[in-house]
Amino acid sequence: MIVCRTIVELKEHLYALSEGGKRSIGYVPTMGYLHEGHASLMREAKAHNDVSVLSIFVNPTQFGPNEDLDRYPRDEERDLKLADECGMDVVFLPTVHEMYPTPSKTSVIVGGLTDRLCGASRPGHFDGVGLVVSKLFHLVKPDRAYFGMKDAQQVAVIEQIVHDLNFDTIIVPCAIVREPDGLALSSRNVFLSAEHRAQAVVLSQSLDQARIWIQEDTMTAGLLQSRVKERIESAPDAIIDYVELLRYPSLEPLEEEELTYKLDAPVLLAMAVKFGTTRLIDNSLYHPSGGV
Amino acid sequence: MIVCRTIVELKEHLYALSEGGKRSIGYVPTMGYLHEGHASLMREAKAHNDVSVLSIFVNPTQFGPNEDLDRYPRDEERDLKLADECGMDVVFLPTVHEMYPTPSKTSVIVGGLTDRLCGASRPGHFDGVGLVVSKLFHLVKPDRAYFGMKDAQQVAVIEQIVHDLNFDTIIVPCAIVREPDGLALSSRNVFLSAEHRAQAVVLSQSLDQARIWIQEDTMTAGLLQSRVKERIESAPDAIIDYVELLRYPSLEPLEEEELTYKLDAPVLLAMAVKFGTTRLIDNSLYHPSGGV
Numbered sequence: 001m002i003v004c005r006t007i008v009e010l011k012e013h014l015y016a017l018s019e020g021g022k023r024s025i026g027y028v029p030t031m032g033y034l035h036e037g038h039a040s041l042m043r044e045a046k047a048h049n050d051v052s053v054l055s056i057f058v059n060p061t062q063f064g065p066n067e068d069l070d071r072y073p074r075d076e077e078r079d080l081k082l083a084d085e086c087g088m089d090v091v092f093l094p095t096v097h098e099m100y101p102t103p104s105k106t107s108v109i110v111g112g113l114t115d116r117l118c119g120a121s122r123p124g125h126f127d128g129v130g131l132v133v134s135k136l137f138h139l140v141k142p143d144r145a146y147f148g149m150k151d152a153q154q155v156a157v158i159e160q161i162v163h164d165l166n167f168d169t170i171i172v173p174c175a176i177v178r179e180p181d182g183l184a185l186s187s188r189n190v191f192l193s194a195e196h197r198a199q200a201v202v203l204s205q206s207l208d209q210a211r212i213w214i215q216e217d218t219m220t221a222g223l224l225q226s227r228v229k230e231r232i233e234s235a236p237d238a239i240i241d242y243v244e245l246l247r248y249p250s251l252e253p254l255e256e257e258e259l260t261y262k263l264d265a266p267v268l269l270a271m272a273v274k275f276g277t278t279r280l281i282d283n284s285l286y287h288p289s290g291g292v
Numbered sequence: 293m294i295v296c297r298t299i300v301e302l303k304e305h306l307y308a309l310s311e312g313g314k315r316s317i318g319y320v321p322t323m324g325y326l327h328e329g330h331a332s333l334m335r336e337a338k339a340h341n342d343v344s345v346l347s348i349f350v351n352p353t354q355f356g357p358n359e360d361l362d363r364y365p366r367d368e369e370r371d372l373k374l375a376d377e378c379g380m381d382v383v384f385l386p387t388v389h390e391m392y393p394t395p396s397k398t399s400v401i402v403g404g405l406t407d408r409l410c411g412a413s414r415p416g417h418f419d420g421v422g423l424v425v426s427k428l429f430h431l432v433k434p435d436r437a438y439f440g441m442k443d444a445q446q447v448a449v450i451e452q453i454v455h456d457l458n459f460d461t462i463i464v465p466c467a468i469v470r471e472p473d474g475l476a477l478s479s480r481n482v483f484l485s486a487e488h489r490a491q492a493v494v495l496s497q498s499l500d501q502a503r504i505w506i507q508e509d510t511m512t513a514g515l516l517q518s519r520v521k522e523r524i525e526s527a528p529d530a531i532i533d534y535v536e537l538l539r540y541p542s543l544e545p546l547e548e549e550e551l552t553y554k555l556d557a558p559v560l561l562a563m564a565v566k567f568g569t570t571r572l573i574d575n576s577l578y579h580p581s582g583g584v
Contacts, residue, residue: 007458021313106422106456107401130398131457138458164398165423166299166430 001084003091007139010092014053014140017089023050027142027169029133032056033073033187034082037177041146042086044174053140054083055092057099062128068277073190092140099135108134110157110164113251117153117270118281121241126157133158137169144170148177150184152268152283156249176282178204184282196275199235203273206231207284210269214260214286221245222256224269232273241272241279248285263288293376295383299431302384306345306432309381315342319434319461321425324348325365325479326374329469333438334378336466345432346375347384349391354420360569365482384432391427400426402449402456405543409445409562410573413533418449425450429461436462440469442476444560444575448541468574470496476574488567491527495565498523499576502561506552506578513537514548516561524565533564533571540577555580 002017004010018025026049028041034056045052056079063069076093083091108130113119119126137145147155155173162171177185182204183197192200206228213219213227229243245254248268260267263286270283294309296302310317318341320333326348337344348371355361368385375383400422405411411418429437439447447465454463469477474496475489484492498520505511505519521535537546540560552559555578562575 011460102455104456105403105405106453107399107403108457109399109401111397111399113397135456135458138460141460161398163394164396164427165400166427168303168430168433 001080001088001091003080003093005093005095006098007094010090010094010139013090014051017051021141024143025049025141026052027136027140027145028052028054028088029136029145029147030054030056031058031072031187032079033075033190034079035177035185035187037148037150037185039082039086040177041148041174042083042088044172045144045146046087048172049144051089052087053090053092053142054086054088055094055136055140057092057094057132057136059099059128059132060096061100061104061131062125064122064124067122068188071191073187099132104131107131108161108165110160113153113157113160113249116246116251116253117242117244118151118272119153121272126154129154129157130161133161134165137167142169144172146172146174148175149173149285150176150186150281150283152248152270152285153251156251159249182208184280186280188278188280191278192275196237196278199237200273200275200280202232202235202238203271203280203282206271207269207282210284211286217259217261219260220256221254221258221260224260228269228271232271235275237275239274241274243269243271245269293372293380293383295372295385297385297387298390299386302382302386302431305382306343309343313433316435317341317433318344319428319432319437320344320346320380321428321437321439322346322348323350323364323479324371325367325482326371327469327477327479329440329442329477331374331378332469333440333466334375334380336464337436337438338379340464341436343381344379345382345384345434346378346380347386347428347432349384349386349424349428351391351420351424352388353392353396353423354417356414356416359414360480363483365479391424396423399423400453400457402452405445405449405452405541408538408543408545409534409536410443410564411445413564418446421446421449422453425453426457429459434461436464438464438466440467441465441577442468442478442573442575444540444562444577445543448543451541474500476572478572480570480572483570484567488529488570491529492565492567492572494524494527494530495563495572495574498563499561499574502576503578509551509553511552512548513546513550513552516552520561520563524563527567529567531566533566535561535563537561 026045058072114126159171181201248266272281294305318337406418451463473493524530540558564573
């Protein structure tokens with residue numbers, strides 16, 4: 001496994017490994033502190049491409065001024081071990097200066113998809129994601145890039161950028177990986193106290209419950225959201241940032257009165273909930289016609 | 293010479309001609325109605341690359357609502373003849389629907405460089421340029437892309453995007469090509485009446501004159517701009533949109549009082565002038581230390 005810290009090294013190694021672009025490149029962009037969710041992406045990249053690349057970069061431009069950039073967890077040694085176990089050929093570990101030698105005057109902004117959910121709670125977040133993903137895609141030139149569906153809005157935003165800007169990369173969304181009790185894996189779970197960790201299971205439980213509620217004859221979009229909120233608030237320390245039911249991938253909101261059993265296109269139930277200072281997100285995609 | 297009208301065709305031919313990316317691609321993006329200025333770009337692309345590609349696309353997103361999109365001149369037959377004479381291997385001629393099957397939700401926006409000159413006169417113009425150049429670069433994947441310095445601000449903006457987003461393309465700025473009397477070649481010159489065509493020579497004459505004035509001991513940035521404006525207004529029908537002296541490529545304005553003979557970095561004298569309904573632009577780059 002080759003570890004590159006500069007763009008020049010990365011390009012040289014990728015050019016050699018891909019034989020000048022002839023062999024396919026599978027790419028997993030991450031912010032590190034890798035868990036089994038990332039491992040599932042790496043295994044997919046490994047299985048379906050000639051060359052597999054992981055990047056670890058805690059991208060400052062996607063953090064707001066009052067967010068957790070400084071305390072975002074890091075463990076390079078453990079990350080490299082896991083990447084090696086997953087068969088990565090190249091790991092790209094740039095410094096902030098390598099990625100942003102000067103502040104970027106250029107922005108890559110997606111309208112419409114980014115004014116709700118985490119886009120509303122974290123202004124500028126998806127501008128930072130659009131910028132860094134554009135940069136990384138130009139450096140790695142992946143045939144396929146793998147993203148976890150835990151960040152469903154991120155997947156929708158990146159797919160939109162790829163479509164609108166004609167990037168020659170296929171986005172492969174991968175299923176959320178969960179702990180045995182249902183909690184979605186996240187690098188931020190490490191910050192949860194034992195008490196909050198126990199309560200946090202309410203997120204996935206409410207999503208499972210919603211799978212049942214959504215099929216009820218009289219269930220509306222508005223009622224479903226209220227019920228899910230109520231369920232989450234049964235955990236004493238849960239503070240809801242948002243719970244929203246939206247069409248996917250357009251992320252358009254449903255009418256409050258819309259009957260959920262009549263839905264004819266996929267909908268996303270997405271939530272962000274704080275326990276103490278730790279903000280967790282989770283979601284589930286419900287397909288109509290019995291595929292919920 | 294291969295003429296492609298769809299993205300699928302373009303990709304297939306480029307893949308074959310470049311031998312999967314092994315042979316270098318030189319690219320000249322244009323809006324057609326080609327003249328000797330474009331021909332000079334095509335000859336450069338041809339001379340320095342294995343495969344040379346021209347695109348002709350009158351990009352609607354870089355025109356404002358009251359601009360000349362509908363009357364922008366077109367002559368596909370003549371363009372293809374010139375492209376063939378210049379030895380282009382591929383000409384890409386997409387429809388608007390091929391480039392924008394759905395309206396783009398994604399924007400590529402450059403801050404700072406775009407709030408002056410044509411960016412101020414044509415709000416949104418450079419957003420459209422950033423968008424279409426990003427799309428075209430992803431489709432053509434050029435090693436080198438050739439742009440005329442007549443659109444100096446466009447060159448500065450595109451170089452900024454390439455730098456900020458890590459595009460793997462070298463931007464090659466090429467000298468302005470002029471008529472024997474000095475008028476910069478432009479697809480829009482065709483709209484000038486005989487009388488306005490005669491008067492329009494005042495742009496290049498004022499730039500030549502400025503080359504002399506700029507070396508005077510007491511010449512300031514403010515005075516130079518006034519003198520150039522006066523010179524342009526000696527043409528009875530000239531209506532000045534802007535005349536500005538700026539650092540290049542940052543496009544930062546100079547202090548009014550700054551002595552021009554003391555300048556230690558390149559400056560751009562740029563102008564946009566209307567004759568009737570036709571807006572012409574021209575500019576000259578002045579290098580310090582005798583290189584003016």
